[in-house]
Amino acid sequence: MSVTLELDKSLKVKITLTLFSDVTNSKELRQKLVEGSLQCSIIKPSLVLDTFQLLVAANKAVLSQQQGTLKTKGIYSEILYNLSPSKNITESLKTFGIGENDTSILVLVLNDIDGTKVNSISSVVKGKLASLDTLNMHTNEQEIKKVYKIKEAEQNCGSLLGSLVSRIAVKEIISI
Amino acid sequence: MDIADNKQLVKQGAEAKIFKGSFLRKPAMFKERFRKTYRHPILDESITKERMKAEARSLVRCRMLGIHTPAVYSIDFSTRVIIMEDVSEDTQTMRMYIDNVQNSNKNDVLKELKPLMERVGQIIATLHKNSIVHGDLTTSNMLVKLGRDRSTPEVIIIDFGLSYVDGSAEDKGVDLYVLERAFLSTHPNTEELFKTLLQSYRRNYGKGSSEVLNKLEEVRMRGRKRTMVG
Ligand SMILES: Nc1ncnc2c1ncn2[C@@H]1O[C@H](COP(=O)(O)OP(=O)(O)OP(=O)(O)O)[C@@H](O)[C@H]1O
Ligand SMILES: [Mg+2]
Numbered sequence: 001m002s003v004t005l006e007l008d009k010s011l012k013v014k015i016t017l018t019l020f021s022d023v024t025n026s027k028e029l030r031q032k033l034v035e036g037s038l039q040c041s042i043i044k045p046s047l048v049l050d051t052f053q054l055l056v057a058a059n060k061a062v063l064s065q066q067q068g069t070l071k072t073k074g075i076y077s078e079i080l081y082n083l084s085p086s087k088n089i090t091e092s093l094k095t096f097g098i099g100e101n102d103t104s105i106l107v108l109v110l111n112d113i114d115g116t117k118v119n120s121i122s123s124v125v126k127g128k129l130a131s132l133d134t135l136n137m138h139t140n141e142q143e144i145k146k147v148y149k150i151k152e153a154e155q156n157c158g159s160l161l162g163s164l165v166s167r168i169a170v171k172e173i174i175s176i
Numbered sequence: 177m178d179i180a181d182n183k184q185l186v187k188q189g190a191e192a193k194i195f196k197g198s199f200l201r202k203p204a205m206f207k208e209r210f211r212k213t214y215r216h217p218i219l220d221e222s223i224t225k226e227r228m229k230a231e232a233r234s235l236v237r238c239r240m241l242g243i244h245t246p247a248v249y250s251i252d253f254s255t256r257v258i259i260m261e262d263v264s265e266d267t268q269t270m271r272m273y274i275d276n277v278q279n280s281n282k283n284d285v286l287k288e289l290k291p292l293m294e295r296v297g298q299i300i301a302t303l304h305k306n307s308i309v310h311g312d313l314t315t316s317n318m319l320v321k322l323g324r325d326r327s328t329p330e331v332i333i334i335d336f337g338l339s340y341v342d343g344s345a346e347d348k349g350v351d352l353y354v355l356e357r358a359f360l361s362t363h364p365n366t367e368e369l370f371k372t373l374l375q376s377y378r379r380n381y382g383k384g385s386s387e388v389l390n391k392l393e394e395v396r397m398r399g400r401k402r403t404m405v406g
Contacts, residue, residue, distance in 0.1 A: 005200075005201075007200070008199070008200065052200060052201075052202060055200040055201075056200065056249060056250070059200060059250065060250065063250075063252065067254060151240070153240070153241060153242030154239055154240050154241075154242060156242055157239060157242055157243060157244035157245075158239060158244055158245075158246075158247060158261075159247070161247075162239075162246075162247030162261055163239060163247070165247055165248070165249055166235070166236045166239060166247045166248040166249075167236065169232070169248040169249055169250055169251055170232045170233060170236050170248055170251065173229045173232060173233055173251075174232075174233050174236055174237070176240070
């Protein structure tokens with residue numbers, strides 16, 4: 001059910017995405033992330049329009065890691081931070097990361113060569129594995145436009161996805 | 177980023193090379209600024225970084241204002257590369273578009289190009305009202321998207337490498353002057369057409385447009401004087 005995608009060739013990193021629905025233990029998962037016993041980014045699927053958005057955020061995070069310029073504690077929090085248009089780290093993680101009452105979650109891991117990372121995470125998630133093809137059923141475009149501050153004028157020029165990834169790419173050199 | 181890998185050189189400019197390729201499986205354009213050996217390396221690095229920031233910022237700011245620009249995918253100061261959306265599908269540079277219309281047998285070129293000129297005037301007015309100066313307005317830095325609906329031409333603005341914010345009325349006047357010179361020298365007999373553009377600019381800019389257009393006139397006079405002396 002998981003989908004593995006390659007980041008930019010020069011980085012030599014792959015990401016694996018796994019979608020879960022009907023999750024009942026988000027509070028516990030959140031706790032494990034805070035303790036550091038779960039190594040992954042858990043993302044709110046409602047704020048994801050397309051996997052390209054995740055690829056751009058992850059690619060940027062890995063680039064920062066390799067250049068020694070991470071802004072957060074680790075690569076997985078950096079990906080969540082990058083997804084957000086805000087420069088406030090706490091707020092970004094709260095907006096894009098798992099919430100206590102979330103029932104669908106998107107798990108992102110890096111370089112899961114033999115599938116052991118996803119397996120061990122799956123074993124603690126109480127919920128149903130879902131196909132990544134159903135991601136759009138969880139997407140909330142209204143919410144996305146609100147979080148990324150996309151006004152009427154912008155919606156007439158180019159795609160919404162283009163607007164999201166542009167904000168991700170330029171977030172530290174622009175204020176919105 | 178290994179630029180040469182699977183990429184095709186589209187243009188070798190004075191400041192940068194443009195490659196076409198793909199980024200995370202999407203068609204993309206890579207703009208790589210090269211080192212200027214006549215500059216001190218540290219100075220060169222900081223100039224490049226500032227230009228890259230200005231370019232990426234303006235691309236995104238314009239988009240927010242409803243001006244179509246390529247989406248930005250990545251900025252990497254270490255390799256001096258901005259990766260952006262490839263918008264070349266169904267597009268033509270404005271320069272080619274105007275050439276084609278002028279060379280076609282259409283008897284009313286002015287009428288044919290009028291909506292396009294009005295749109296460009298409106299776009300520049302929006303830029304300027306928001307204090308953005310493009311810095312290199314030419315008909316090669318504008319792309320025309322040939323949509324299904326021919327009545328509303330979609331214009332995409334590119335190449336914000338020389339752009340900056342907080343432009344004065346004089347800066348804006350110069351921005352228009354650069355376009356006027358480029359326009360009239362590339363496309364013969366387009367004085368009337370360019371007037372349409374300026375009228376649209378005035379209308380859309382509203383308050384404050386006279387100040388800019390007066391500056392344009394001043395800059396024109398200086399230009400003329402220079403050619404008379406030179
Ligand atoms: N995002 C893009 N999508 C499609 N085509 C593009 C894009 N960016 C640039 N091009 C093409 O490449 C050409 C050169 O790009 P650009 O103007 O950004 O570079 P430049 O080196 O500054 O060129 P110049 O010296 O002519 O101003 C454009 O005229 C256009 O045809
Ligand atoms: Mg150009």
